[in-house]
Amino acid sequence: MRILLFIFAAITAVFSVVPSTLATPVPVVTSDAVPLHAASGVIKSWTDKDVTIAHGPVASLGWPAMTMQFSLDEYHGDRFSPGQAVNFTFRNSGSTFSLTTVSTR
Numbered sequence: 001m002r003i004l005l006f007i008f009a010a011i012t013a014v015f016s017v018v019p020s021t022l023a024t025p026v027p028v029v030t031s032d033a034v035p036l037h038a039a040s041g042v043i044k045s046w047t048d049k050d051v052t053i054a055h056g057p058v059a060s061l062g063w064p065a066m067t068m069q070f071s072l073d074e075y076h077g078d079r080f081s082p083g084q085a086v087n088f089t090f091r092n093s094g095s096t097f098s099l100t101t102v103s104t105r
């Protein structure tokens with residue numbers, strides 16, 4: 001009987017430890033995240049590889065308004081047509097600017 005009580009006590013001890021172990025927060029790694037930039041503009045052309053957008057100022061990059069190309073390598077959304085006014089986000093890796101999201105405005 002003593003052995004059964006010992007086993008019961010041991011099992012109880014183990015289970016009382018598990019919840020606090022599960023509650024330990026998992027650290028979120030953000031150091032390699034590439035920031036997104038947001039802008040609005042008008043679609044000028046759309047090909048299979050890239051889109052040209054006449055966009056307004058991009059505050060997060062200190063950019064003035066300009067017309068430029070964005071790569072579609074990372075874009076999986078709907079295709080838009082020349083003349084459409086849009087809000088969009090993009091990320092830059094070196095000299096490549098990749099479109100990430102687009103929506104009409």
Ligand SMILES: [Cu+2]
Binds near residue numbers: 055063067068
């Ligand atoms: Cu630009």
